[in-house]
Amino acid sequence: MYKIAWLPGDGVGNEVMEAAKIVLDALKLDAEYIPGDIGWEFWKSEGNPLPDRTIELCQNTDCALFGAITSKPKEEAEAELAPELKGKGLIYSSPIVRLRQEFNLRTNKRPCKAYPGNPLNYREAIDITVFRENTEDLYSGVEFYPLPKQLSSLMASLHKKMKRFADQDESEVALSCRLVTKTASRNIIRDAFEFAKATGKKSVTVVEKPNVLRETSGLFVRIGREVAKDYPDIELWETNIDAMCMWLIKNPLDYSIMVTTNMFGDIISDLCAQLVGGLGFACSGNIGDDYAVFEPTHGSAPKYAGMHKVNPMAMLLATKMMFEYLGEKENAERLEAAVAAVIKEGKVRTYDMGGNSSTLDVARAVAEKL
Numbered sequence: 001m002y003k004i005a006w007l008p009g010d011g012v013g014n015e016v017m018e019a020a021k022i023v024l025d026a027l028k029l030d031a032e033y034i035p036g037d038i039g040w041e042f043w044k045s046e047g048n049p050l051p052d053r054t055i056e057l058c059q060n061t062d063c064a065l066f067g068a069i070t071s072k073p074k075e076e077a078e079a080e081l082a083p084e085l086k087g088k089g090l091i092y093s094s095p096i097v098r099l100r101q102e103f104n105l106r107t108n109k110r111p112c113k114a115y116p117g118n119p120l121n122y123r124e125a126i127d128i129t130v131f132r133e134n135t136e137d138l139y140s141g142v143e144f145y146p147l148p149k150q151l152s153s154l155m156a157s158l159h160k161k162m163k164r165f166a167d168q169d170e171s172e173v174a175l176s177c178r179l180v181t182k183t184a185s186r187n188i189i190r191d192a193f194e195f196a197k198a199t200g201k202k203s204v205t206v207v208e209k210p211n212v213l214r215e216t217s218g219l220f221v222r223i224g225r226e227v228a229k230d231y232p233d234i235e236l237w238e239t240n241i242d243a244m245c246m247w248l249i250k251n252p253l254d255y256s257i258m259v260t261t262n263m264f265g266d267i268i269s270d271l272c273a274q275l276v277g278g279l280g281f282a283c284s285g286n287i288g289d290d291y292a293v294f295e296p297t298h299g300s301a302p303k304y305a306g307m308h309k310v311n312p313m314a315m316l317l318a319t320k321m322m323f324e325y326l327g328e329k330e331n332a333e334r335l336e337a338a339v340a341a342v343i344k345e346g347k348v349r350t351y352d353m354g355g356n357s358s359t360l361d362v363a364r365a366v367a368e369k370l
């Protein structure tokens with residue numbers, strides 16, 4: 001019997017997780033779903049959107065299903081804290097980003113497939129999987145504001161281009177560090193190549209910006225070339241992130257597997273999601289060596305919360321990814337086939353697809369096909 005951490009989070013996260021439950025019950029997965037606290041409510045009441053008890057729950061389960069969370073900028077977050085927590089210097093940080101880092105869920109795999117019959121497909125037959133490094137880069141969380149004088153003078157003494165920033169008042173400058181390691185780069189690039197090999201794909205595209213970000217992107221691309229040598233049958237393509245955005249709109253069928261660092265992966269995966277119908281169809285697996293968290297790529301959509309309006313397909317496809325991770329190959333295939341059949345039939349559609357079915361109508365329609 002599997003133990004699965006059940007983390008609906010905020011807003012529509014709850015509704016899409018209800019949809020997932022309908023499908024899991026229909027498949028009669030032998031699992032215990034253990035609810036965990038995560039999200040805005042716990043930020044407001046405890047000053048921590050990812051309480052320690054939830055971390056513990058994750059440590060004691062096989063993997064987690066996660067809905068969505070609300071995040072707000074620093075000042076707004078502080079303003080919503082319970083009165084007794086205000087002024088204590090608590091800083092909101094995204095619980096999903098923390099989960100990725102705490103459990104070293106180093107691979108963020110984001111498949112984007114144009115299912116036949118989806119009226120929102122940008123082109124038919126698009127099938128792209130983004131491999132996004134999930135723990136470092138600009139998401140490392142090493143940020144400064146105001147920029148400490150000590151740090152700016154040290155940097156200026158090491159790098160002449162720092163001088164014009166170091167000369168300014170510290171309240172004029174903010175700094176976010178882009179930290180990229182060889183190990184994390186190697187791991188994510190290897191995952192992309194292994195996936196290409198397993199699925200018989202001909203190429204892997206490394207998406208970076210090494211002509212400007214010489215050290216960080218440069219390192220990532222060099223590791224890409226190194227890893228590629230172990231896969232002589234798979235071509236390595238290198239494309240700059242800006243050009244990639246253009247090519248994906250122009251010739252989306254030319255690409256099947258992309259691999260990149262955290263921030264570029266965040267951006268390019270939204271673009272790829274839109275090519276196949278938008279965030280209602282975009283799922284993610286955050287996968288590490290010992291744990292994994294599956295989630296729809298979309299957020300908590302506060303304006304739709306409680307309305308059972310949003311498309312649960314992304315969540316159902318995330319559930320399919322969870323089956324793959326658990327080695328439940330047959331369940332994964334059955335679920336994907338059922339999702340594809342409902343999309344193709346076109347009778348049960350949420351508002352984004354031009355229909356007026358509810359979140360749970362879609363889940364029931366998928367369950368019926370199983």
Ligand code: IPM
Pocket residue numbers: 071094096097266297299
């Ligand atoms: C995503 C989201 C998250 C991210 C947010 C919610 C912190 O945009 O999973 O793509 O930036 O990684």
Ligand code: MG
Pocket residue numbers: 266267270
């Ligand atoms: Mg994103």
